[in-house]
Amino acid sequence: MTQVIEHGGGVWSIKVPIPDNPLGHTLVHLLDTDPGPVLVDTGWDDPDSWDTLAAGVAACGTTVEDLHGVLVTHHHPDHHGLSGRVRETSGAWIAMHAADAHVVRRTRAQEPGRWLDYLATKLAAAGAPDEHLAPLHAARASGRTRTLPGLNAALPDREIVPGELLDLAGRRLRAIWTPGHTPGHVCLHLDEEHPARHPGRGRLFSGDHLLPGITPHIGLYEDPDDPATVTDPLGDYLDSLERIGRLGVAEVLPAHQHAFTEPAARVAELLDHHEARLSDLRTLLAAPLTPWQIAERMEWNRPWEQIPHGSRTIAVSEAEAHLRRLVKLGFAEAVPGGDPVTYQAV
Numbered sequence: 001m002t003q004v005i006e007h008g009g010g011v012w013s014i015k016v017p018i019p020d021n022p023l024g025h026t027l028v029h030l031l032d033t034d035p036g037p038v039l040v041d042t043g044w045d046d047p048d049s050w051d052t053l054a055a056g057v058a059a060c061g062t063t064v065e066d067l068h069g070v071l072v073t074h075h076h077p078d079h080h081g082l083s084g085r086v087r088e089t090s091g092a093w094i095a096m097h098a099a100d101a102h103v104v105r106r107t108r109a110q111e112p113g114r115w116l117d118y119l120a121t122k123l124a125a126a127g128a129p130d131e132h133l134a135p136l137h138a139a140r141a142s143g144r145t146r147t148l149p150g151l152n153a154a155l156p157d158r159e160i161v162p163g164e165l166l167d168l169a170g171r172r173l174r175a176i177w178t179p180g181h182t183p184g185h186v187c188l189h190l191d192e193e194h195p196a197r198h199p200g201r202g203r204l205f206s207g208d209h210l211l212p213g214i215t216p217h218i219g220l221y222e223d224p225d226d227p228a229t230v231t232d233p234l235g236d237y238l239d240s241l242e243r244i245g246r247l248g249v250a251e252v253l254p255a256h257q258h259a260f261t262e263p264a265a266r267v268a269e270l271l272d273h274h275e276a277r278l279s280d281l282r283t284l285l286a287a288p289l290t291p292w293q294i295a296e297r298m299e300w301n302r303p304w305e306q307i308p309h310g311s312r313t314i315a316v317s318e319a320e321a322h323l324r325r326l327v328k329l330g331f332a333e334a335v336p337g338g339d340p341v342t343y344q345a346v
Helices: 047-059 083-090 098-109 113-125 130-142 233-247 263-284 291-297 309-329
Strands: 004-006 011-017 025-031 038-040 069-071 093-096 173-177 186-190 203-207 251-254 332-335 342-345
Touching: 011 047, 025 047, 025 251, 069 083, 083 093, 093 098, 113 130, 113 309, 130 309, 173 233, 203 233, 233 263, 233 309, 263 291, 263 309, 291 309, 291 342, 309 332, 309 342
Parallel strands: 038 069, 069 093, 203 251
Antiparallel strands: 004 011, 011 025, 025 038, 173 186, 186 203, 332 342
């Protein structure tokens, strides 16, 4: 299978594999600039992924050693994972939005087991059964927390400031803040004529924000050190989608699947999808349910019984994000006195 695709105008994509993941690969993009080549994302921290990235960069006519910088769309390990090794090899700078840079610094500074403790407590409060919590407690007790992904990712040394042209001579690249998938997710707008002269305002490196055939995960923004903060990631995502839909780009270069055109139509599909989910959730909440019970009853890409442990945790977080949106809109509320807490439509 071809690992490198040339998109024209000094832009390539490299299919960097994600081990043991149904997504298959991350599309790492390489952009020619006057000071040198720049990557958009890096891929998962894995030996095979590194070899594929290095071979792909070579197929684009350069080397990892010659990379000038890395623009990270968001902090997840399939995007930011190899940034540390890229910087070690090339000396490239690493840039990220401040909100996600904060997550990276927090993760590096914390004792690794802190996250598992927080996650287990949060899932218990959401109504998760003991058999779901047991593997988290076992991992904490065994010390396997040192293998959590993302711990080797680079601390960013530059900030991506939304709205400003990035300091990349020879290119017009502007960041657009698109929170939702993560608090600091950014899309990068290459505001230049499309090389095939497609109508529209250039091209968009969309990260995970806008994908052609799948819906990105929208879960709660977690901060173990600030549990009192109440965020609305789904509301953030929907607002961000509408901003991107109005941009009018000719082509989208996402981090998964494939490049595509007509982004406004895809934005409309995603807005409709989440509106339908919120409507279905209001119907489910005719009787009080815990977040875990809500997740069990929501529609996923497979029956709940076939969803593996880690994906169930993600599903509960996504259910909570939709639930939090309903509460903010005044369509649901917590039932007083429940332990774990239950919610009901109003």
